[in-house]
Amino acid sequence: MTHNIYDLANELDRAIRLLPEYKAVEAVKVSLNSDTDAKAILDDYLGFQTELQGLMQTGQMPSADMQKRMEEIHQKVQANPLVSDYFAKQQHLSIYMSDLEKIIFRPLQDLMK
Template sequence: MSNIYDLANELERGIRALPEYQTVVEQKAKIDADAEAKALLDEFMSFQQGLYMKMQAGQMPSDEDQVAIQGMGAKIEANPVLKSYVEAQQALSVYLADIEKIVFGPLQDLN
């Protein structure tokens, strides 16, 4: 039987070789080269992290938070560089969700 760590490393290499992963890397490089897109993405990620922390503390996002996140989402949709990045991430996330189901399947069997 193969060493489980060897299999995990092989999976990592497989993910990095996916065209969808390469597209995310390319789109991220475009964001890093575009100050406006980078600032907007950083703002969005920071805000999203704040919402996550609120929810972890048992607080629901306020109406103002929901309006703010919708506004940021609209700005991201309007920015072609960010829109392409989000679309690329979504395509990659399909693979990652499938892999997660496979990897955690044995743990689900224990419940």
């Protein structure tokens, strides 16, 4: 039985969106986006992550100021129940995504052997 690979990929997309873990992240994100304090903390965290990744890609290590800022942002994330819940739920979903990634890339890994 042959399947169109794109049809299978779209079916996987739909199945992921039906996962309870996906729905949980989606629901908390709606709540988070309607809370200006939580949204500001998340935006600050994501902006800092992007900045940090750019720094690491150039081979630089975070300065003492950046490390202090990282700790401050981490404390804000932990102190806000909505933001910390968002990251906890996202972590649960990422387990599925990691497992799927392994399965999807297995044929390419087999070619490398």
